Amino acid sequence: MDISGNTIFIPGSTSGIGLALALELRAKGNTVIIGGRRAELLEKIAAEHPGIGTVRIDTADPASITAAAEEVLNRYPDLNVLVTMAGIMHIEDWHQPESFLASAESVVTTNVLGPIRLIAAFIEHLRAQPDATIVTVSSGLAFAPLKVTPSYNASKAAIHMLSESIRLQLTDTSVKVVELVPPSVRTELLPGQEENELAMPLDEFVAEVMALLEAEPEAKEIQVERVKFLRHGEARGDYDQVVRTLNASDPHAR
Template identity: 85%
Template sequence: MNISGNTIFIPGSTSGIGLALALELRAKGNTVIVGGRRTDLLEQIAAEHPDIDTVAIDTTSAASIEAAAKEVLAKHPDLNVLVTMAGIMRIEDWHKPESFLASAEAVLTTNVLGPVRLIAAFIEHLQAQPDATIVTVSSGLAFAPLKVTPSYNASKAAIHMLSESIRLQLADTTVKIVELEPPAVRTALLPGQETSEYGVPLDEFVAEVVALLESQPDAKEIQVERVKFLRYGEARGDYDQVVATLNASDPHGK
């Protein structure tokens, strides 16, 4: 992925990693469209950053995705990058179905069906571009589980394998698949995570991501240093120790 000169749509970017990444990519010379459910945040972003376009989208709704895709492509026919950022994380107790079923359904709808529907809405357009990229967002927890977030772990593992698979299928097109694999980052993804000492500061994380995108334009996976402990436990042969360390040290894993 070239670091500049793109037109980029980032659904799920009204706060956290998505918004910080949108601002950094805008600063690198890209046209950026921010998408999200909360119209108040979209209005605030538009007011503070008039050079960033905004569009309302609920990635849990197939109809909303379809409508947003039509709006984005009508305004930005040169769109060539889609970042499937939207995601949620829930703490679950799988001892009883009433403690996890509704949560699991919401997580899988947002984190798996959402990206699938987004890709379906844009894939034909992207294939018609001379150079295009889909950035999927998995997690270090796709490779080592945090015990209190089973559905989130599973959803991100699914995104990893989806990324691997469609990269193979789309090898005969102009569309590249880049998988972003965050570690814990200081955002509001879970209660208390914004100030957690175990999370990477948001600005530090996004700066490292953009630097990697810039220095490794052909990268298939974007991995900041802090995620490699989780990402490569199995390859190193210390997977069990990684899982034990993760669940002993993370405040949500106790």
């Protein structure tokens, strides 16, 4: 993926990694459109950051995705990059179904069906572009589980394999598939995570991601150094140790 000259839609980017990445991509000379559910928050971001486009979208709602895709393509016909950023994370206790089922269903709807529906809404347009990219967002937890977030771990493992699979299918098109693999980052994804000293500072994460995108335009996965401990445990042969260390150190697992 080229670092500049793109028209990029990033749903789920009104805070955290999505917003920080949107602003950096805008600074690199891209046209950037962010999507989110709350109209007042979108208006606030647009006022604070002139030039950023905004579109209301609820990635858990198929009708909202369809309507947002139509609006984006009407307003930005040169769109060539889709970043499927939206995601949620819940702590779950799987001892009793009443304590986890609704949470698990919402995580799968947002984290798995959301990206699938987004890609379905934009793929025909992207295939018609001379150079296009789909950026998926998995997690280090796709490769080593945090015990208190089973559905999130599974949803991100699904996104990893989805990315691998559609990349193979789309090799006969102009569409590249790039998987962003974050570690734990200081965002509002879970309560208290913004203050978690074990999580990577958001500005450091985004700076390293931008540097990797610029240095490796043909990369299939974007892995900052901090995520490699989780990402490659099985290949290194120390997977069990990685899982023990992750669950002993993360405050949410206690």
